[in-house]
Amino acid sequence: MPALDNPHFSLGYYGKTIANERNNMTPNHTTPGGIDRRGFLKLMAAGAAFTPLALAGCSSTQQAATAEAAASTGTATDLAGAKLTFVGDDAFAPYRYLEVQSDGSQKVVGLDIAIADEMANRLGFTYDFEPQEFAATLASVQSSDTSFTMAMSSNPEREQTYDFTRGYYQPLVGVLTMNDEVKTVDDLKGKSIACTTGTVQNKFISAVLPDADIHTYDGGDQCLQEVLAGRIDAYLCDGAEGQSMRDANEGLVLGFLDRAETKDYVGVYRIMASKGASFVGAFDACVAEMLADGTIDSFIGQYVGEDFKWGDDTSASGQPTTGVVTAAN
Numbered sequence: 008m009p010a011l012d013n014p015h016f017s018l019g020y021y022g023k024t025i026a027n028e029r030n031n032m033t034p035n036h037t038t039p040g041g042i043d044r045r046g047f048l049k050l051m052a053a054g055a056a057f058t059p060l061a062l063a064g065c066s067s068t069q070q071a072a073t074a075e076a077a078a079s080t081g082t083a084t085d086l087a088g089a090k091l092t093f094v095g096d097d098a099f100a101p102y103r104y105l106e107v108q109s110d111g112s113q114k115v116v117g118l119d120i121a122i123a124d125e126m127a128n129r130l131g132f133t134y135d136f137e138p139q140e141f142a143a144t145l146a147s148v149q150s151s152d153t154s155f156t157m158a159m160s161s162n163p164e165r166e167q168t169y170d171f172t173r174g175y176y177q178p179l180v181g182v183l184t185m186n187d188e189v190k191t192v193d194d195l196k197g198k199s200i201a202c203t204t205g206t207v208q209n210k211f212i213s214a215v216l217p218d219a220d221i222h223t224y225d226g227g228d229q230c231l232q233e234v235l236a237g238r239i240d241a242y243l244c245d246g247a248e249g250q251s252m253r254d255a256n257e258g259l260v261l262g263f264l265d266r267a268e269t270k271d272y273v274g275v276y277r278i279m280a281s282k283g284a285s286f287v288g289a290f291d292a293c294v295a296e297m298l299a300d301g302t303i304d305s306f307i308g309q310y311v312g313e314d315f316k317w318g319d320d321t322s323a324s325g326q327p328t329t330g331v332v333t334a335a336n
Contacts, residue, residue: 086289087131092154093123094147097138098228100251101310102158118310119157122175125302126293132286140225141203152284158245159279160207170282172291174275175303176311179246180208180264183234183253189241189262192216198240201230208243211272227252234259247311 097103097115105113115136127134139147148154149168158178161171182189189195192215200216202209204223212221222239224230231252233239242249246263253261278294280287297303 086286089132089286090153091132091134091286092151093119093134093136093156094139094144094154095119095136095156095158096140096144096226097136098226099158099245099248101247102245103136104251118176118306121306121310122294122297122303123157125297125306126290129293129296130289142205142225145205148279149281152281153286155278155280155284155286155290157278158276160274161277161279162207162210162274165279168282169279170284170287171277171279172287172294173298174277175294175298176276176307178273178276179266180211180269180273181244181246181249182262182264183231183242183244183249184240184260184262185234185237185258186260188260189264191264192268194262195219195241195243199238201233201239201242203227203230203244207273208245211269212243214272215268231256250312 095103097105099117101117102119103115103117106116107113115138120136123134126132137147144156148156158176159165159169159171160178161169165171182195184198187194189198195212195216196219199220199222200212201222201224202212203226209221209223212219222233224233227242227244227248230239230242230244234242235256235258244252246261249261253259278287278290280290294303
C-alpha cells in the first residue's frame with residue numbers, strides 16, 4: 008500500500024479539528040507582490056520546499072522554454088501582472104489543506120498550491136485562493152473568466168462548459184471503510200457508498216453500479232464522518248486523499264481500485280477554467296514545461312508520495328483537451 012511522503016502534513020487534520028481550523032483561517036491566499044504584510048503572511052509557502060514567489064517573470068531560460076511551449080499551443084498569452092483567483096476545497100489533502108503553524112495560524116498548502124505558486128513565479132501573475140466546496144467551485148469557475156481550479160478530470164460533459172490544460176497527475180480511486188479492504192468494484196456490491204457530489208468518483212460508481220446505495224455529500228470531510236460514525240459502509244474517494252484520512256483516523260481501512268476498472272471514468276487531473284478563458288493556453292504551456300523539467304514530479308513526491316507518480320501508466324491522456332487550441336487543430 009502506498010505510504011504518505013509528506014513532511015508538512017498535519018496529522019489530525021481530518022476529523023474533529025477541521026471546523027476549528029477553518030474558523031481560525033484567514034480567507035484568502037494571495038501571491039506576494041503589491042500586497043500588505045497580512046496578505047503576504049497568508050501565502051508563505053510551507054517550509055523550504057517552495058521557492059519564494061515574486062512578480063518577476065521567468066528567467067531568460069524559463070521564458071524561452073515557456074514561449075516555445077506556448078507557441079506550440081498558439082496561445083502565448085502574456086500573464087505578467089494578471090490577477091487570477093484559485094477556487095477550491097481547502098479540505099482536500101494532500102492537494103489543498105490547512106496546515107497549522109506553531110503560532111496557531113493556518114496556511115493553505117499542498118500539491119496544487121505548490122504547482123500554482125510555481126506557475127505564478129514563472130508566468131508573473133498573482134492569485135487569491137478562495138476556499139469553496141466542490142459544487143460551489145464548479146459554478147464559480149464557470150461564471151468567471153479569471154478563475155481556475157485544479158485536480159479536475161475532464162470528460163465530454165465538462166468540456167462543453169470548461170477548458171482544461173494537459174494533465175499533471177494520475178489519481179487512484181480509493182475506498183475507505185471501517186472493516187474489510189475493498190479492492191474491486193464487486194467488493195462494493197451490497198454496501199452503502201458515500202461520494203462527493205459531482206466528482207468523477209460519483210459518476211464512476213453511478214455508471215458501474217447503478218443500483219447501488221449511493222449517498223452524495225457536499226464535501227469529503229462529510230463523507231468521512233459518515234463512515235466513522237458507521238452510518239455509511241464506504242467512502243469512494245481520491246486515493247491520496249483517502250490515504251491522508253486513513254493516516255489521521257485510527258480504525259479506517261483503505262483499499263485502491265485497479266486502474267483497469269477506473270481508467271475509462273477517472274482521467275488525469277488537470278487545471279480547469281471557464282470556456283474561452285484567455286490564460287488556459289499559457290497555463291498548459293507552463294504545465295508542459297514543469298512536467299519536462301521534473302518540477303511536478305518533485306512536488307508529487309513531496310506531497311503525495313513516490314508510489315503515486317504516473318510511472319508507466321498511460322491509461323489517460325496527458326495532452327490538453329480540445330478546449331486548448333493546438334498547432335495540430
